[in-house]
Amino acid sequence: MSNNDSFIDEVTEEVRRDRLFRVYKRYGWIGGVLILVVVVGSGVIEWRKSQAESSARGFGDGVIDALDMSSPEERRAALAGLSVSADQARLRDLILASDPTEDKAGALAALDAVIADGKTPAVWRDLAVLRRVAVAGADQPLAERRSALEAIAAPGRPYRALAAEQLAHLLIEEGKADEAIAALNTLAQDQDSSGALRARAAQVVTALGGTPVAAGNAAPAGG
Known part of the structure; x- marks a missing residue:
């Protein structure tokens, strides 16, 4: 009886190994593909990170160079001519709006563009609203300024x-x-x-x- 049990166990184990081998032979390539996906994905992530860092450095250098220009007109032209991503464009528009004494209408227009862009992060949009109220001053009706400020004065808002x-x-x-x-x-x-x-x-x-x-x-x- 013991020999029969041993024989059955050996056969059962052999059948299991045979089935496992067949499964591996049929589906083993999936593991290879998964490994390839992980390797390629990591490479793409690193490449994108490198590209983002390079873009950020280029944008920062461009902003510094633009702000070193001698006249407001030259600064605005240099900033407007920068090659920027969507997020960088919003930040550039805020920078463009920082010189209202030279071009108030242009500053307000730049801030309005940031505020109107639904993709602008809330922290930047609120900052643009705050800046716009300050730049507009008495040229904007007091009720409109109050309404704009009350919207960003709610609990939890960054400013x-x-x-x-x-x-x-x-x-x-x-x-x-x-x-x-x-x-x-x-x-x-x-x-x-x-x-x-x-x-x-x-x-x-x-x-x-x-x-x-x-x-x-x-x-x-x-x-």
Whole structure:
């Protein structure tokens, strides 16, 4: 009985090996293809990374060269002539919008292009909105500026505190000094406010005849 069991086990094992060999012979190429895909994929990723780094260096060098130009016209022409990717184009447009004293209309148009582009990352779009309000100034109706700032002053937005500061300045523009003082004192206690922003808020509150609050106990973000 023991010999029979041993014989059956040997036959069973042989059948298993034979089946495994047939399966490997039929489907073994799949493993080779998978290995090839992994190797080629890694190569493509490294190539793309190298291309991206090269493009970023080229863009950075081009921006530096453009900003070294002697006149605003030359700087804008050099920046506009750069070969850029979609993301780099958005950043270039923000840079183009940084010289509004020389070409306010051009600066506003560049910022509008960034804001209108739905593919622009929110952090850049919010920055463009904040910059546009500052550049437009009184040329843009106060209600429109407030609406734009309120949209980026919501909790969780990257430039919430800066937008809140500008909203307080709109209150000053409207002659609502007491409301502006209250808004700036609240902002001075906000944990999202930088030291520089708190200092500015205290200076404006003092200039308005108010008393700056101590910033020791920061209010929760979004409060």
